[in-house]
Amino acid sequence: MSDRIIVALVLIVAGVIAYRVLLSVQHRAVSRRAQTGERVERATLLVFTSPTCAPCKLQQVPIINRLMVEWSDRIDVRLIDVTEQPEVAQQYGVWSLPTSIVLKADRSVVAINQGVAHETKLRGQFEQATVGQVVTGRLVTGQSVIG
Secondary structure, three states: OHHHHHHHHHHHHHHHHHHHHHHHHHHHHHHHHHHHOOOOOOEEEEEEEOOOOHHHHHHHHHHHHHHHHHHOOOEEEEEEEOOOOHHHHHHOOOOOOOEEEEEOOOOOEEEEEEOOOOHHHHHHHHHHHHOOOEEOOEEEEOOEEEO
């Protein structure tokens, strides 16, 4: 009995370590890909989706649409259909849908969200991504815009 418990614990630890390694590899791939991308002046949200992804259509896209009402002047959104652009998903190390990646204007990675990212989580990541970013003559600091 104790042998089975030990084996189960070893398998759990091995799974957690493997997951952490995969996340680390994905973060490096995103950083490398983002640095070679085109230069932009605003933070960017990359959303990886597909036509057959129910959580993408029913949960993630509506959340993003609600957030863009408030954040459209500070964040660019790029929806990437992985069935039409599998090479882009591969370059960013995307292996599950929906996946969203928040990048600062300098293309550094703020966050990688695997699965549905909820509104409060994305809002916090947007705030992180836009700190110090100039928006039409205004400087974004923390949670406010100084004009």
